[in-house]
Amino acid sequence: MAPFQRGLRTLSAVIEDYLLVWILLSVGLGLTVTDLAAVTDFSTVILAVMIGSISLTLSVEQFSRLSGRSIGLVLLGHATMPVLAVGVARGLGLSPELTVGFVVLGAVTPELVTPVMTELAGGDTALSxxxxxVIGVGSLAFVPAVVTVLASGVAIPTVPIVEQLVVAVVVPMLIAVGLRAWWPERVGVYDxxxxxxxxxxxxxxxxxxxxANADVIRSNRSLLTSIGAGVVSLNALGYGVGFLVSHREDRATRIASVLSVGMRDFAVAAALVIAAGLPTIASLPAVVFGVVEMMTSAGLAKWLDRTE
Known part of the structure; x- marks a missing residue:
């Protein structure tokens, strides 16, 4: 292997293995260097690259052996998440803008690294x-619908939401999976x-x-505490729902269900809020959820692997 390739592999490993550390550093930098808010101007491009790159690892063969029942159970769990999210937000007395953020967080796709966490935990990676x-494609209708129905008190621009889902989620995902199917060896070289x-x-x-939220975070610590309580509750409820809908299935299916339902794609939620023109503060639950989720999912994966 050439030195350049070895360097790239090392860099990739450092980014992946210490993702939680990088996220914490990113949050800290965002709080101290508010000019970084300019990054949000490119949220659509960033989201498309994020979705497209990870989707290049998805092969058609992974989908062929699954039963409709197991997929249906995960979809059932997923469908409950925005309802739980709005319940958590209203239970904490959060503003309509933050409630929108929680609903979007509950409605978006599972976290993009869910298949990796499922593999580490000994679960059904093909299912996750x-x-x-499936949820990524379905989000085109699901996300605008649940946000419109569940998030009241804020004008919801559904057309921009749909546009962003098409441009930055669905199209990149379908193109990436298609490229993987047509040129598996060529695409697989860079896995x-x-x-x-x-x-x-x-x-x-x-x-x-x-x-973009730095001023709000610095000036209202009690609000951050409430949001923290909300995202911890939503994350735990998601894991619980994932288990409940699949508790009669085999162990591998249960693990995939728990992680697929409990892990929400916080980065997609944050980028979607900004790109769709929703209030900036609505992205704050996604930021806090990201930190919580990265810690809980890593711990849960290790625990499940040890209890096999």
């Missing part, structure tokens, strides 16, 4: 991968790098969104 693609590219986009958007 399939759920990610070691795609997750790192996606992770870098996550780091960028979280830093930019944090910078």
């Amino acid at each position: 991968t399939t759920a990610l693609v 070691a790098y795609y997750p790192a590219v996606s992770a870098t986009m996550v780091i960028l958007i979280i830093g930019g969104v944090t910078a």
Whole structure:
């Protein structure tokens, strides 16, 4: 292997293995360098690259052996998440803008690294991968619908939401999966790098969104505490729902369900809020959720792997 390739592999490993650290650093930088808010001007491009790069790792073969029942169970769990999210937000007495943020967070796709976490935990990676693609395509109708129905008190621009989902989520995902199907060997040569590219986009958007909310965060610590309580509750409820809908299935299916339902794609939620023209503060739950989720999912994956 050439020195340049070794360097790229090392860099990719550092980005992936220490993603939580990079996210924390990105949040800290966003709080101190508010000019980083300019990153949000490129949220659509960042989101498209994030979705497209990780989707290049998805192969059609991963989807072929799954039963409709197992996919349906994960979809059922996913459908409950925005309802739980609005319940958590209203239970904490959060503003309509923050409630919108929680609903978007509950409605978006599972976290892009869910298949990786599922693999580490000894679960059904094909199931979590399939759920990610199906929910990603379905989000085109699901996200605008639930945001419109559940988020009251804020004018919801549904057309921009749909446009952003098409341009930055669905199209990049379908193109990437199609490229993988047509040229599996050529695309597969770079498999070691795609997750790192996606992770870098996550780091960028979280830093930019944090910078855009820096004044609110610094001036209202009690609000941040309430949001923290909300995202911890939503994350835990998601894991619980994932288990409940699949508790009669085999262990591998249960693990995939727990992680696919409990892990929400915080970076997609944050980028979508900004790109669709929703109030900037609505992206704050996604930022806090990202930090919480990265810690809980890593711990849960390790625990599930040890209890196998």
